Amino acid sequence: MLSKTKIAELSNVQTPFYYYDMDLLDQTLNSVKKESDAYGYKVHYAVKANANDRILKTIKEKGLGADCVSGYEVKKALEIGFDPRGVVFAGVGKADWEINLGLDNEIACFNVESIPELEIIDELARKKGTVANVALRINPNVNANTHHYITTGLEENKFGINQWDLEKVIDRLSELTSVRLQGLHFHIGSQITDLTSYKELCLRVNEIQKWLLGRRIFPEVINVGGGLGIDYQNPDGNPMPDFQAFFKLFNDILELKPGQELHFELGRSLVAQCGTLLTKILYVKDGVQTKFAIVDAGMNDLIRPALYQAFHKVENLTSDGAFSKYDVVGPICESSDCFGKAVLLPETKRGDLFAIRSTGAYGEVMASQYNLRQIPQAYYSDEF
Ligand code: LLP
Secondary structure, three states: OHHHHHHHHHHHOOEEEEOOOOOOOHHHHHHHHHHHHOOOOOOEEEEHHHOHHHHHHHHHHHHOOOEEOHHHHHHHHHOOOOHHHHHHOOOOOOHHHHHHHHHOOOOOOEEOOOOOHHHHHHHHHHOOOOEEEEEEEEOOOOOOOOHHHOOOOOOOOOEEEHHHHHHHHHHHHOOOOOEEEEEOOOOOOOOOOOHHHHHHHHHHHHHHHHHHHHHHOOOEEEEEEOOOOOOOOOOOOOOOOOHHHHHHHHHHHOOOOOOOOOEEOHHHHHHHHHHHEEEEEEEEEEEOEEEEEEOOOOOOOOHHHHHHOOOOEEEEOOOOOOOEEEEEOOOOOOOEEEEEEEEEEOOOOOOOEEEOOOOOOOHHHHHOOOHOOOEEEEEOOOEE
């Protein structure tokens, strides 16, 4: 929550912009570290959630690894100073240059999603006279009970190797000499708030492990991906997810073999709540059933509501008038450029400052220049 003086200061800044609460980021990182360290689990930060330099540096300094999904993310993580031995690289469509980049920098592991990909990694590694560590991304067919665009662990999704193909993949792997099976990788989806989906994942991992051990295959690392959700409705009441309950569930249910490591790839749960998109009201316009509060941020600055019908709490920081309902819309020429319908807000007028909350994950990083608008600036609470 922002103080009155801070709001007055922020009101003088050119909007729209992202504002990051670095104290909250720090507390969140301390919490995830403490709770995962308790079981010796390793967390890789999913760079895709927010690749802002300051955020990445802060995360790196806490000793987390990096989970990357493009060569550009691998490059960025290395530039920021993440240890290559803590960098994992996932994605269904890795280009040759991206694989070569990972090989040249001796990253920890490639999360592999198909036999053709495995064969190319093997070929490229052989050319370099090296051996690539790989983890097989297995599609566990577990429903994450989240938005269908961010559900990834069902058989119908493009991700991972389906279980019935595992035998074939294992056979092919035994013929390839420049790839080495390091582990198994899973990721069932994002914004998962019902922990029973993770319980199902753990049970599925246990079954797969039994099957593999029957074939004398012993993965050193089990990587269960990311996806832990946050409370978009009540960011002040729940500024941090319950990492303790999350890791405990894995400790209780997932049967790790002696010497095996458990890894995670958390993105949203680490950075979402520390970010706020600040925007000013340009105009208030009467509609047929409602009033429109037209703000200067658009779907190019924050695409989640338009793309996933995602909810973000909207607050008027500078009014304490009587409440009524507003559709909060942006200036872009698309009807989906809407941050909230019938939002209960104090009386709003031109120049008021709005906060669009919980936008630290998949906010700034998904911003575009649509309509030739500019990518929004970012400011940090410890600098300003
Ligand atoms: N690992 C893999 C392999 C992933 O694909 C993802 C996210 C993560 C980890 C991190 O998931 P997280 O902990 O952040 O849920 N743009 C969407 C979310 C897309 C997530 C894609 N994969 C949104 O704004 O909701």
